[in-house]
Every structure is written in structure tokens, then in C-alpha cells.
Amino acid sequence: xxxxLRWFTLMIFTLLPHVAGAQSLCPWLNQATASGALGVDxxxxxxxxxxxxxLARLPQSSYPVSDPRPNGMCEFTTxxxxxxxxxxxxxxxxxKKEYAAAIRSSCPGTSRSLIGVGNQAIACSSPSNGGTEDRxxxxxxxxxxxxxxxxxxxxxxHWQGSDVTSDAVVQAIAEQIAGSMY
Numbered sequence: 001x002x003x004x005l006r007w008f009t010l011m012i013f014t015l016l017p018h019v020a021g022a023q024s025l026c027p028w029l030n031q032a033t034a035s036g037a038l039g040v041d042x043x044x045x046x047x048x049x050x051x052x053x054x055l056a057r058l059p060q061s062s063y064p065v066s067d068p069r070p071n072g073m074c075e076f077t078t079x080x081x082x083x084x085x086x087x088x089x090x091x092x093x094x095x096k097k098e099y100a101a102a103i104r105s106s107c108p109g110t111s112r113s114l115i116g117v118g119n120q121a122i123a124c125s126s127p128s129n130g131g132t133e134d135r136x137x138x139x140x141x142x143x144x145x146x147x148x149x150x151x152x153x154x155x156x157x158h159w160q161g162s163d164v165t166s167d168a169v170v171q172a173i174a175e176q177i178a179g180s181m182y
Contacts, residue, residue, distance in 0.1 A: 024048060026074035028087050028145075028177045034076035036160065037169050038083045038151065048072035069143070069181070082131070083151040087177060090144045099139050106137045106146055114138070114171055118145060118178035123171065134166060136174040140181040147174050 024046040031044045048070040069091075076085040092098040099120070103111070107124035114121040114136065121138030131152040138145050149170050 026076075026087070027070060028089060028180045029074060029076075029085075029173065031076065033173070033176070034085050037149070037173055038076065038078055038085060040078050040083075042076040042078055042083075042085070045075045045077070046072065047074075084149070085173070086148045088144075088146045088148075089177075089181065092139065092142050092144050095139060095142050095144075098144060099137070102137050102144055102146060106135050106148075114174065117171065117174045118181070121174065121178070123167070123174075125167070132166065134170040136170060138174060138178055140178055143181050145174070145177055145181060147177060149173070 026044060026046050027048070031042060034044070035042045049072050050070065071090045073089075074087045077083070090098075103122060107122055109124065109126070111122040111124040114123050117136065118138035118140045121136060123134065123136045125132055125134045127133075128150050131150060133148060133150040135149075136145070136147040147170065149166070151166060
């Protein structure tokens with residue numbers, strides 16, 4: 001009888017996350033921080049990809065094959081779909097080439113350097129759907145991070161107790177993401 005109860009309890013706890021529709025967590029940013037950055041509650045969609053074993057064996061790689069750091073994307077969207085914060089992280093096989101390509105595709109025009117956000121981080125902004133899209137491209141070791149934050153026009157955001165520019169919020173978010181990648 002006790003063994004049956006143990007098995008039943010074990011099965012309940014094993015199946016409960018699947019039945020309850022448990023959602024993956026974003027390994028680089030939590031939903032509350034994203035909500036604060038966008039100024040309203042957000043929904044989260046996470047797509048994590050397992051790291052390819054051949055990447056970890058390359059000479060440039062800093063991590064062993066068993067490294068649990070995933071590649072993937074997290075997207076936080078406001079309920080009215082007007083603002084989105086998207087984080088994409090990928091392991092690079094050729095960091096210099098892939099980082100240069102990411103800069104060309106994400107920030108083709110004028111950009112500025114960011115200090116304290118990974119290696120050689122750059123930021124740029126452009127008009128997008130009647131608002132602005134702020135982007136940050138950086139890397140930590142052999143891991144590329146591309147952050148995109150699109151939002152309606154705004155002069156400031158009330159975040160962490162004070163009014164700050166959207167650029168400052170995006171830089172703070174990028175610093176947090178880069179820190180989680182170490």
C-alpha cells in the first residue's frame with residue numbers, strides 16, 4: 001500500500017508541470033523586469049534550443065560539451081502588442097565574423113558604444129511602426145546577444161523608482177543579460 005502511494009505521489013509530481021501547462025523561464029531576464037522596462041504587464045514566450053555538441057569541441061569554445069547554457073530567444077510583449085522586448089542569444093563558432101555580421105544586420109547605420117555590456121557592445125535606434133526600436137548587440141566569450149526593444153514614442157519611462165530615458169532602460173537590461181551570460 002505504501003509503495004503504491006509513493007508511486008502515485010511521484011507520478012503526480014512528475015506529470016503536474018505538463019498538465020498545468022508550465023512555461024519555460026527565460027534564462028536571461030525575468031518577466032517582472034521586462035514588465036518594468038516596458039511600463040506595463042507583459043506576456044512571455046520562450047524558445048530555447050539545445051547547444052549543438054560540435055560547437056563545444058571547437059578550439060574557440062570556452063565551455064565544455066556539458067555546458068547547460070542554452071541558445072534561444074525570449075520575447076516579452078505588452079497585451080496591446082505595442083511594445084516588445086526580444087532577447088536572442090546564440091553560441092558563435094566564429095565569434096569575430098558572426099559578431100561583425102550581427103552588427104551589420106542589426107545596426108547598419110549610426111551606432112554608439114556601450115561600456116559594461118559584454119565585449120564591444122553597440123547600441124542603435126531606428127523608427128519602427130510609429131515608435132522606436134532600440135537595439136543592443138554584444139557578445140560574452142563566444143555567445144552573441146541581440147536585444148531589441150520596440151515601443152511607442154515616449155520621453156521617459158518610470159522604472160525602478162525614477163523617470164529615465166528608454167535608452168537607459170535598454171542599456172540596463174543589456175547589462176543584466178550580459179551579466180547572466182558569464
